[in-house]
Structures are given as C-alpha cells and as structure tokens.
Amino acid sequence: MTPIVQIDHLTRRYRGQLALDDVSCELQADTVTGLLGRNGAGKSTLMRILTGQEFPSSGSVLVDGENPLENDAVLRRMVFVKESQVYPDIKVKRVLEAASWFYPNWDADLAAQLMDDFALPPNRAVKKLSRGMHSAVGIVLGLSARAEITLFDEPYLGLDAVARQIFYDRLLADYAEHPRTILLSTHLIDEVADLLEHVLVIDRGRIVVDAAARKVWHRTGIGSLASATVAGPLDDLARARARDLGLEVAPVSLQELVIRSARFGTGIGTEQQPERISA
Amino acid sequence: MTALVKVARLHLVDRFSYTWLVWGVLAFTFVINLAIFAVVPLSQPSGNFTGALVTIYIFMIVIGVQAATRFLPFALTLGVSRRTYYLGTVLLVVTLCALYAAILTALWALWVVVGVGLVLLVTWRQWWPAVGSYLSELNVLAASGMLALVAAALAGGGYLTIRRITV
Numbered sequence: 001m002t003p004i005v006q007i008d009h010l011t012r013r014y015r016g017q018l019a020l021d022d023v024s025c026e027l028q029a030d031t032v033t034g035l036l037g038r039n040g041a042g043k044s045t046l047m048r049i050l051t052g053q054e055f056p057s058s059g060s061v062l063v064d065g066e067n068p069l070e071n072d073a074v075l076r077r078m079v080f081v082k083e084s085q086v087y088p089d090i091k092v093k094r095v096l097e098a099a100s101w102f103y104p105n106w107d108a109d110l111a112a113q114l115m116d117d118f119a120l121p122p123n124r125a126v127k128k129l130s131r132g133m134h135s136a137v138g139i140v141l142g143l144s145a146r147a148e149i150t151l152f153d154e155p156y157l158g159l160d161a162v163a164r165q166i167f168y169d170r171l172l173a174d175y176a177e178h179p180r181t182i183l184l185s186t187h188l189i190d191e192v193a194d195l196l197e198h199v200l201v202i203d204r205g206r207i208v209v210d211a212a213a214r215k216v217w218h219r220t221g222i223g224s225l226a227s228a229t230v231a232g233p234l235d236d237l238a239r240a241r242a243r244d245l246g247l248e249v250a251p252v253s254l255q256e257l258v259i260r261s262a263r264f265g266t267g268i269g270t271e272q273q274p275e276r277i278s279a
Numbered sequence: 280m281t282a283l284v285k286v287a288r289l290h291l292v293d294r295f296s297y298t299w300l301v302w303g304v305l306a307f308t309f310v311i312n313l314a315i316f317a318v319v320p321l322s323q324p325s326g327n328f329t330g331a332l333v334t335i336y337i338f339m340i341v342i343g344v345q346a347a348t349r350f351l352p353f354a355l356t357l358g359v360s361r362r363t364y365y366l367g368t369v370l371l372v373v374t375l376c377a378l379y380a381a382i383l384t385a386l387w388a389l390w391v392v393v394g395v396g397l398v399l400l401v402t403w404r405q406w407w408p409a410v411g412s413y414l415s416e417l418n419v420l421a422a423s424g425m426l427a428l429v430a431a432a433l434a435g436g437g438y439l440t441i442r443r444i445t446v
Contacts (some may be wrong), residue, residue, distance in 0.1 A: 095353075098288075
C-alpha cells in the first residue's frame with residue numbers, strides 16, 4: 001500500500017476558530033476511506049484543502065508528492081463533489097456533458113445508467129431539481145468521472161434510502177472494476193460501514209480515529225441492561241474477570257465508536273480496538 | 280492551452296445567455312426603436328440615437344457575475360485551478376468581444392447597403408452614416424483606448440482577487 005495523499009500537521013484557523021488542529025494522516029491509493037465526524041468537525045475543510053479549494057494556515061498536504069494548490073497537473077486527477085454543489089444555470093445533461101470534457105476516463109455509459117437509476121430528467125434545469133435529484137447529479141458526475149482521486153462530501157443530502165443504497169452499490173461495483181482512491185465523508189455511518197476499508201474520525205478539528213475499518217467495527221445485538229465502551233482491547237486478565245462477573249465483551253459498531261470518540265474526545269489509534277462491555 | 284479552451288467551452292455550455300438573451304434582446308430593442316423613430320420626428324439634426332447597444336454591456340456584466348458565483352465553483356469541482364479558470368474566462372471574453380464587434384460591424388455595413396437600395400430607408404439612412412462618422416472620430420478612438428486600459432486594469436485586479444478566493 002502506498003499513500004497517495006499525505007497530510008502533515010495541517011492546521012486551518014478561521015477568525016479565532018480552529019477548523020483543523022494539527023491533522024496528520026494519509027490516504028492509501030485505491031482504497032475507500034470514510035471521513036466521519038459531527039457537523040462542523042472539520043470534514044469539509046479537510047476535503048477542500050485536499051483539493052486546493054481552501055488554504056491551509058500551516059502544515060502541508062501532498063497529493064502524489066505535490067502540493068495540490070493551483071496545481072493543474074494534480075487537480076485534473078481529482079473530482080470533488082460537495083454537499084449542495086453549485087452548478088451553473090443549465091440542464092442536467094449539459095452539466096454532465098461539460099464534466100465529460102475534463103475527465104479522460106469519463107464513462108458515458110455509466111452516466112446514462114446512473115441517470116436511469118436515479119430517474120434523473122436530462123432536460124430539466126438543475127435549479128428546478130428536487131433536493132434529492134440535485135444530490136443525484138453530483139453522484140452521477142463523481143462516479144462517471146472515474147477520477148483517480150474521488151472525493152464525496154456528504155453527497156446524499158435529500159436522497160431517499162433506496163437511492164442511497166443505489167449509490168453505495170454502484171460505487172462499490174464501479175470501484176471493484178476500476179479501483180481508485182475514494183474519500184467519502186458522511187453522517188450515515190452504519191449505512192456506509194460495509195463500504196469502507198479505512199476510517200478517519202475527526203472531531204473538533206482533530207483526527208481521533210485513524211484505522212482500518214475491519215478493526216474498528218463489528219455489529220452486536222443490544223439487549224443488555226447497561227453497557228460501557230472502553231478504548232483499547234482488554235487483556236486476558238480483564239477478559240477473565242469480565243467473564244467471572246457475567247459480563248459480555250464485544251467490539252463496538254462503527255457508528256457507536258464515532259459517537260463515543262466524538263463525545264468524549266478519546267483518541268483511538270490503529271493499535272487499539274475499542275470494545276463494549278455489557279451486563 | 281487545451282485546458283483554457285475547455286474552460287471557455289464550459290462557459291458556452293450556457294448557450295441561452297450568449298445567444299438568445301444578448302442578441303434576441305438587442306434585436307427586439309432595435310425593432311422597437313425603429314418603430315418609434317418611424318412615428319416621431321427627428322429630435323436632432325444629426326439623427327436619432329438610443330443607448331440600445333448598452334444591452335450587450337449589461338448582459339456581459341450579468342454573465343460576468345455568474346462566472347464568479349456559479350461557474351467558478353463548478354470548475355473547481357472539475358479539478359480546474361483558479362489560474363486556469365481565470366485565463367480561460369479571459370480567453371472567452373476577448374474572443375467574444377472580437378466576435379460581437381465583428382457582428383455589429385457586419386450588421387452596420389449590411390444596413391448601409393440595404394438602406395441605399397430602399398426608398399423606405401432614406402429617412403433612417405442619415406442615422407447610420409452618423410454612427411459611422413461617430414466611430415471614425417479620433418476622440419472616440421481615444422475614449423475606446425481609455426476604456427481598454429480601464430478594462431485591463433480591472434482584469435488584473437480580478438486575477439489578484441481570484442487567486443485567494445474560496446467557494
């Protein structure tokens with residue numbers, strides 16, 4: 001695995017507010033990474049700096065060894081679809097037509113298929129679309145571009161559950177055929193849990209979890225009277241004691257992990273595996 | 280260079296604004312003006328004037344504002360740098376200026392030729408030669424030169440602004 005994006009001590013300060021606080025992490029090439037966190041945690045700021053749309057206060061971002069800021073050679077390998085993406089005042093099919101000029105790997109067939117999946121009207125002006133359809137345009141664009149580095153910032157706003165599942169299915173299917181680096185920020189953690197290979201959890205501008213997804217998530221049924229989440233794996237002695245006390249020990253779900261780590265600000269690294277103890 | 284052409288083309292994807300909106304409104308204004316001139320006496324010995332051509336400027340201002348508010352965010356999404364976006368937009372604007380000037384000149388020439396042939400146009404013929412002499416006056420050229428300098432200064436300021444813009 002080689003890192004395609006390297007973020008080193010990145011800080012972004014807005015007028016007295018710290019949006020990103022000394023963030024250091026990497027994105028591996030050809031991996032689906034989830035960027036998870038609460039509203040205002042710094043997800044969008046991080047993605048905007050990655051794509052050269054925002055300026056870092058200090059620290060550095062390297063995409064394939066180069067600074068992305070105003071760097072056409074790097075930027076043209078990326079596509080970044082934002083929540084509430086702004087489009088010119090044109091028809092849906094013109095948006096996609098224009099996007100196709102900028103991406104050599106643009107797949108018109110995939111775009112047509114996705115349009116069909118989301119029931120997008122090609123001749124309708126983008127500004128006349130419903131909230132969900134507006135989001136669908138961004139998804140069609142982002143997937144069909146087949147850009148080496150694809151970033152989605154909460155791309156599903158207003159999409160119903162069926163359409164979201166279509167997005168996840170298509171993303172996974174197309175990624176399997178054409179591996180690329182995908183960074184997906186989202187609130188709907190449980191929905192995307194199966195999609196992610198790597199997880200970054202950001203809270204108040206700091207990375208609190210940076211780990212392979214399979215290490216941090218596992219679903220368990222709830223039905224206990226009380227439960228506690230602890231950071232890090234339990235040693236054998238603690239496990240034995242828990243068993244003696246009639247406690248059940250299980251890894252936490254990804255969503256639960258995000259909630260815990262965001263609320264209490266506990267840093268959990270790759271070497272630690274959080275678990276929940278229930279009785 | 281190809282990247283600049285792509286950006287220029289990106290703007291033109293909004294075909295309606297650059298074709299029907301600008302030239303359609305201009306043609307409509309022109310017809311209305313002709314109708315008014317046909318019924319009212321000449322107000323000046325040199326012919327009647329209106330500021331109809333300002334239509335082009337106003338639409339260009341609107342298109343320019345949209346270029347910053349709607350096309351820039353879209354272009355950034357598609358992996359275009361601010362610099363490339365700016366230069367591509369300048370390329371388009373300069374090309375359009377030349378094209379629109381050529382169209383207006385051609386229309387004016389056509390109008391003069393047609394005007395000579397038709398008795399009906401005799402009244403109005405005085406108007407267009409007046410425009411011709413107006414254009415050929417040196418002080419008009421000087422004014423155009425001044426405007427070009429102002430435009431160049433604004434374009435430079437625009438680049439300095441866009442370099443630091445976030446959307």
